[in-house]
Amino acid sequence: MRAVAIINQKGGVGKTTTVANLGACLARLGQRVLLIDLDSQSNLTLHLAGEEGPLPGPTSFDLLVDGVDIASAIRELPEEQVHIVQGSADLAGIEQALAQKIGREMLLRDALADVQDRFDIVLIDCPPSLGVLSLNALVAADEVLIPLQTEFFALQGMTQLMEIVDVVRQRLNPKLSVRGLLPCMVDLRTNLAHEVVEELRAHCGHLLLRSRIRKNIKLAEAPSHGTSILRYAPESNGADDYLALAAELRETTVAE
Amino acid sequence: MRAVAIINQKGGVGKTTTVANLGACLARLGQRVLLIDLDSQSNLTLHLAGEEGPLPGPTSFDLLVDGVDIASAIRELPEEQVHIVQGSADLAGIEQALAQKIGREMLLRDALADVQDRFDIVLIDCPPSLGVLSLNALVAADEVLIPLQTEFFALQGMTQLMEIVDVVRQRLNPKLSVRGLLPCMVDLRTNLAHEVVEELRAHCGHLLLRSRIRKNIKLAEAPSHGTSILRYAPESNGADDYLALAAELRETTVAE
Numbered sequence: 001m002r003a004v005a006i007i008n009q010k011g012g013v014g015k016t017t018t019v020a021n022l023g024a025c026l027a028r029l030g031q032r033v034l035l036i037d038l039d040s041q042s043n044l045t046l047h048l049a050g051e052e053g054p055l056p057g058p059t060s061f062d063l064l065v066d067g068v069d070i071a072s073a074i075r076e077l078p079e080e081q082v083h084i085v086q087g088s089a090d091l092a093g094i095e096q097a098l099a100q101k102i103g104r105e106m107l108l109r110d111a112l113a114d115v116q117d118r119f120d121i122v123l124i125d126c127p128p129s130l131g132v133l134s135l136n137a138l139v140a141a142d143e144v145l146i147p148l149q150t151e152f153f154a155l156q157g158m159t160q161l162m163e164i165v166d167v168v169r170q171r172l173n174p175k176l177s178v179r180g181l182l183p184c185m186v187d188l189r190t191n192l193a194h195e196v197v198e199e200l201r202a203h204c205g206h207l208l209l210r211s212r213i214r215k216n217i218k219l220a221e222a223p224s225h226g227t228s229i230l231r232y233a234p235e236s237n238g239a240d241d242y243l244a245l246a247a248e249l250r251e252t253t254v255a256e
Numbered sequence: 257m258r259a260v261a262i263i264n265q266k267g268g269v270g271k272t273t274t275v276a277n278l279g280a281c282l283a284r285l286g287q288r289v290l291l292i293d294l295d296s297q298s299n300l301t302l303h304l305a306g307e308e309g310p311l312p313g314p315t316s317f318d319l320l321v322d323g324v325d326i327a328s329a330i331r332e333l334p335e336e337q338v339h340i341v342q343g344s345a346d347l348a349g350i351e352q353a354l355a356q357k358i359g360r361e362m363l364l365r366d367a368l369a370d371v372q373d374r375f376d377i378v379l380i381d382c383p384p385s386l387g388v389l390s391l392n393a394l395v396a397a398d399e400v401l402i403p404l405q406t407e408f409f410a411l412q413g414m415t416q417l418m419e420i421v422d423v424v425r426q427r428l429n430p431k432l433s434v435r436g437l438l439p440c441m442v443d444l445r446t447n448l449a450h451e452v453v454e455e456l457r458a459h460c461g462h463l464l465l466r467s468r469i470r471k472n473i474k475l476a477e478a479p480s481h482g483t484s485i486l487r488y489a490p491e492s493n494g495a496d497d498y499l500a501l502a503a504e505l506r507e508t509t510v511a512e
């Protein structure tokens with residue numbers, strides 16, 4: 001099983017949209033997919049929860065704080081052919097809840113060890129911060145996928161994030177590698193987008209994925225219907241772009 | 257002196273853009289303005305730092321953790337006619353740094369007490385979370401201004417945020433009131449924006465400000481020049497919208 005942390009401490013860059021839609025696309029390509037919602041907003045849970053909304057039962061908060069058996073926290077979303085560990089508003093207080101816990105950054109890694117054979121890939125949706133939840137994701141992950149907007153603030157946070165990834169790799173998780181940077185909400189009609197993409201290519205060209213997610217109103221509408229882009233607008237640019245991303249990520253070279 | 261917390265735990269909704277530009281517009285209207293950057297990304301500092309970038313000296317981290325004299329942390333930005341307490345990457349570790357500190361939510365309120373007579377208004381830029389930094393902002397503030405995007409996830413976080421504001425008002429800061437909800441990046445060409453504005457009007461119409469900030473590429477370009485919209489594109493929709501917001505907020509009824 002591969003574990004991928006979708007992370008960027010800058011807010012509103014497309015993390016949740018990427019986890020929801022990439023997850024659905026990988027499932028369409030035949031992968032057994034588990035999604036983990038680590039955000040107190042539970043946007044991922046809401047995005048894919050469908051008509052009936054979030055399901056009862058243990059959440060990612062219960063998993064980390066009370067150590068409930070992960071199998072009891074996994075919910076099936078049959079229409080999207082994925083499984084999910086839902087988020088919870090309680091996650092807003094996670095820093096205090098875990099402050100005294102020994103090895104607090106390893107909790108998610110240990111929980112996921114129990115489902116290694118059940119899934120092919122796990123996607124972890126991180127909140128917009130570099131606190132204990134994002135650290136849990138980085139320790140549990142094999143790879144890091146970094147969505148970013150093609151706007152001025154995109155480059156500012158990269159340095160800090162890369163430093164944190166390096167520290168986690170040295171101290172807690174030697175297998176952690178950066179899979180790539182994913183430009184999201186790209187609108188190439190503006191000069192700003194071109195300038196930022198050029199600057200990304202100059203600073204970290206080797207990390208830029210081939211895939212680009214274009215700005216597409218259908219991607220912003222899909223969550224209000226509780227579905228992925230594949231079910232909401234299968235012919236849209238949004239569906240095409242996320243299917244292309246899923247194909248690119250399937251190419252992972254084993255040697256990495 | 258009035259203190260306003262610009263807050264929304266949803267990421268990328270326009271908090272920093274609002275603090276930077278509303279601050280510059282209030283200064284243009286003759287107010288003595290202090291801005292506080294509480295985000296570890298220091299996007300507010302970068303937005304207004306101009307050519308030479310962030311200035312040396314104490315930051316908001318030093319203010320909260322080491323209790324440095326606020327006067328030593330205040331920097332003047334003469335081109336924008338505002339003063340600022342800059343952010344710092346160290347803020348990413350603020351939860352641990354303040355975990356054992358008695359009255360850790362009151363630190364900013366106490367620091368600001370020393371400059372009550374020096375400024376007319378303080379705007380506090382919050383990170384996209386409801387941790388100890390946002391709590392410091394809510395305890396120090398008289399009013400809360402909530403920027404939000406006209407997209408599906410906008411309404412989801414409102415309930416949680418309002419609950420936190422209520423708890424802070426009851427337990428820590430009885431004067432705290434919600435000044436209003438500010439729709440940002442509004443693009444009324446899409447159905448989604450109309451739907452969300454209608455839903456906001458139905459759920460919390462009395463809290464909606466009259467002002468709207470339209471989507472405007474000049475607002476996204478201004479930070480890469482280190483200036484407010486007033487200096488970068490004074491004739492743009494962005495400048496008009498933030499000047500109108502500044503005028504609306506000047507109308508604060510004393511009786512509130």
Ligand SMILES: Nc1ncnc2c1ncn2[C@@H]1O[C@H](COP(=O)(O)OP(=O)(O)OP(=O)(O)O)[C@@H](O)[C@H]1O
Nearest residue numbers: 011012013014015016017128185215216220267407
């Ligand atoms: N390619 C796209 N085109 C148009 N809208 C998009 C696209 N990707 C995301 N969005 C919209 O932009 C907003 C921000 O996206 P999203 O919530 O996925 O970001 P995030 O990084 O998860 O935010 P947060 O930091 O709050 O967790 C949402 O309203 C979403 O619907």
Ligand SMILES: Nc1ncnc2c1ncn2[C@@H]1O[C@H](COP(=O)(O)OP(=O)(O)OP(=O)(O)O)[C@@H](O)[C@H]1O
Nearest residue numbers: 011151267268269270271272273384441471472476
């Ligand atoms: N009205 C607008 N029109 C166009 N672009 C905008 C507008 N307001 C903000 N932006 C751009 O949208 C992005 C998000 O805005 P901003 O960084 O101010 O949000 P934020 O809420 O402070 O984010 P965070 O949660 O990360 O602190 C930025 O790239 C900004 O330049």
Ligand SMILES: [Mg+2]
Nearest residue numbers: 015016039043
């Ligand atoms: Mg998200």
Ligand SMILES: [Mg+2]
Nearest residue numbers: 271272295299
């Ligand atoms: Mg911000």
